[in-house]
Amino acid sequence: MKKILFTTLAVAALGAIFHGLGLWKIIPWSLVYSDVLGFYERIAPPGLPYVEKLIEYPVLTGIFMQVMSWLGVTRAGYYIVSAIALLAIIGFSTHFLWKLTPENNRRHLWIYWAFAPSMLVFSLLNWDFIAIFFVLAAFYFYRREKNIFSAIMLGLGFSAKFYPAIYLPLLIFKIRDWGGRIKAGAAFLLTAAAANLGFALADFEGWSFFFRLNGERTSNNDSIWTIFRFLFGDFNISTINNLSLLLFAGGLLWILWRLKSASFERQAFAATLLFLLVNKIFSPQYILWLLPFFVLSGNPLLPPPSKEGGGSWWGIVNFYLLEFSNIAAFFM
16 A cells, blocks of 8 residues: 555656646746646635636635645745645545455556556646545445445535536435435535535625536537537537537436446446546546546456456556547647
């Protein structure tokens, strides 16, 4: 555990240093860009996020940014304390992932986690690891049959980055009794309300900016919808939103039916892939969301093992092709 933890933190710290070079303009800012550093000018002015300044992330991420700004004082200080806090979150995430991974599969933590190129390039690009931590905590509590705590973690994850909400239907489906399902659903809603309601009541326009922005923006260059727009003519935003929602809802129902006997984590992996495919926005750091599933499943890209024993190596090659092609697209 200590070796995995140290290695993961060392790789992520190198990524923090790489993005931190933007403080001194040693190399072009376009090359070392980080949202964490780039958003300082938005969060630094006086006032509370969502109430007195617009933040395009859910509330827990905005609160994190604001606290780091208060603690860091300067732009450099803000980035340094943000990096330290995010490294701590990565460390706790690694701890949960270690606990979740079967002992005979823990070598996967080296291949698909600690040495994953995304860990180096994207761990400090954005605040995704806040949500990843809550997702892993939700899996951890589910494994221990603490479904209410699992739902609470998903509610916190949703309040940091929207995507953990897609796992709530899977969790409710996994719970066998209706009383437990109602409690888990209520725990999620109460947690989300506790995190969000104060800001929504104080300034609904400021709080809802994240949702309005994502509803009004068109597909970005990394999205499959941009390919359709290029091939078949420009779709209006409303059409893309409706088709994306319809495809995701239908796909999620298929997952609940086709993979009904699969584990919560495998269903969540399928739901995450579905979300990344049909969502109109794709950012390269979203690959980080997939890393825990590669570790837990032993790599879903693996073909059936061959008699010569080469299947696992081909699966690893596939994984790193995915990683490096995503990074190449990011820098291009």
